[in-house]
Amino acid sequence: MNFENTLSFAQNLDQLDTLHSFRNEFLIPKHNGKDIIYLCGNSLGLQPKSTKTQIESLLNQWENFAVEGWFTKGVEWLHFHEEMQQSLAKICGAKPVEVTPMNNLTVNLHLMMVSFYRPTKQRYKILMEARAFPSDQYAIDSQVQFHGFNPEDAIIEMEPRAGESLLRTEDILATIDQHKGELALVLMGGINYLTGQLFDMEVITKHAKQYSITVGFDLAHAMGNVPLKLHDWGVDFAMWCSYKYMNSSPGGISGIFVHENNFNNKELHRFAGWWGYEKDTRFLMTRKFKPESGAEGWQVSTSQMLLLAAHKASLALFDRAGFDNLRAKSELLTAYLEFIIDQVNAKAGKILYEIVTPRDKKQRGCQLSIIAHHPVPKKVFEKLVENGVIGDWREPNVMRFAPVPLYNTFEDVYRFGELLLTV
Structure with missing residues (x-):
């Protein structure tokens, strides 16, 4: 044009x-x-008018049903988060069973690394972009240290070439080749928060997977912003926040993706909590943890209902718009x-x-x-x-x-x- x-x-x-x-x-x-001319949806999305309606509806349910809101037909807070899985799956290119809203972004990053960062003496390094969002850097540093490694040695941060601002895809792939025998994990932002560069997640994932390297992405600046096909690309895991492009309130609820290929991997550890327990038997209150199938099995704490209500309001707009x-x-x-x-x-x-x-x-x-x-x-x-x-x-x-x-x-x-x- x-x-x-x-x-x-x-x-x-x-x-x-x-x-x-x-x-x-x-x-x-x-x-x-x-x-105002609001050009800051990459930091905090505007409030949908329907947000107040959704939250007021939930407050009315709380007022009228109290604890029975978890079980009353037509209310059933127990299943409230399930209403959003279809919408989230469409936005990130996943199956509904592979996604769930929960927690906040950095909490989810830690939970995912518990499962997917499994260092050995030979393979213990993590590949990420330099100048990633600081919270990612802090979380990854602490995870590496938790496993007894030195971040200066165990974390490979890729810099653009001299005189350039952006990472070239060929340089990312070459770095994977160079360290293929040492890498336990490739963990990058889908979009770099500072430069706005969208990385070729499909190519990066395919290249790393040929060496059996686990791949994850922080989609804070990608979810609700760019087309994603996490399932088809074979990404192992991802997490995101919902308060930027998905307009789901300041500090709004996060979400995760776990590829179905990982559901039956018994070698994966996880930090368990009762909301990740098998739904049909959760209230039997048994001693031994039995995870729900799919991404929901990584849930830890009870759903944050007011945050979910705000999230639902925005996701409905995505569904309508396409x-x-x-x-x-x-x-x-x-x-x-x-x-x-x-x-x-x-x-x-x-x-x-x-x-x-x-x-x-x-x-x-x-x-x-x-x-x-x-x-x-x-x-x-x-x-x-x-x-x-x-x-x-x-x-x-x-x-x-x-x-x-x-x-x-x-x-x-x-x-x-x-x-x-x-x-």
Whole structure:
């Protein structure tokens, strides 16, 4: 498509957008009486209007049924999380039995590593990208140390080539080849939080699996953002948060994927809790743990009902919109943002804003990370905030902006470009 840097062009794209009405399903904060330009769904998604209804419904059930809400027909909190497995499976390309919502992201990362990081004297190393999200780094360091290894030796962090910002797929594969006899686990982000680079999870998984290396992904920035086919790719496990692209409340409930190939592996250890016990006999309260089949067998604690209610509200919107439709709009909307930033630079006659995220749509989601070439880069970001633009700042000079297809518009992107010229 030949884009134009005009308000009428942006508004025309919005009129043609079959998903445009979904914006009305969200509560958008105001700035000086107008909707803010919210480009921060990669950090916290906006609140669906239906969230309050879902939570109030659950509060009413609590009020009217108290503890019987777990068992009363038509309420049955025991099975509430099961209603979301089908939706989650569609978003991440899995079978419903392979996914379940539970806990928070870093907790789930630890639980997955208990099962899937099984180091030996020969194979004990973990491969990950440098500058992964810090919580992942902390968790992986602590897991390695728990097993008696030194993170400096046991963790291989892949850096981009000198002078480059992104990891090349061929370099990832070459690193796997180089350390194939030492690697116990490949554990990467599906999308790097800082650069917005979408890694080729299918190719990485296939390459590692030929050496019998376990593969897992942190999908915090990928789930609800980019197409995933975790089952078909043969990924062993994954985990994600739901408060970014899936709009399921601040600190909202996480989720996990475990490939069905691992369900009957008796060598896998797990940290057990009663919510992972076989559902049909859970309330017999027997002494020996008997896991539920599928991903639910990795559950530990009782479902967090209010968080699940918020999650359900957002997942219903994904079901209605259809992920293929969301991805198609996302590609176009992000391409328009890229065009607008390039136009700002062209008008300035120099590179004011350098896009570090890949320009290939197959290598990114809807986030663009840009470096502000300014004597005091953070002042640019602060000026945008003062003018009603909400993005995300990362030290020392990276601004992250994500036009989310469920609620952002082409007009949002156009007006963002207008403001970039003035700050």
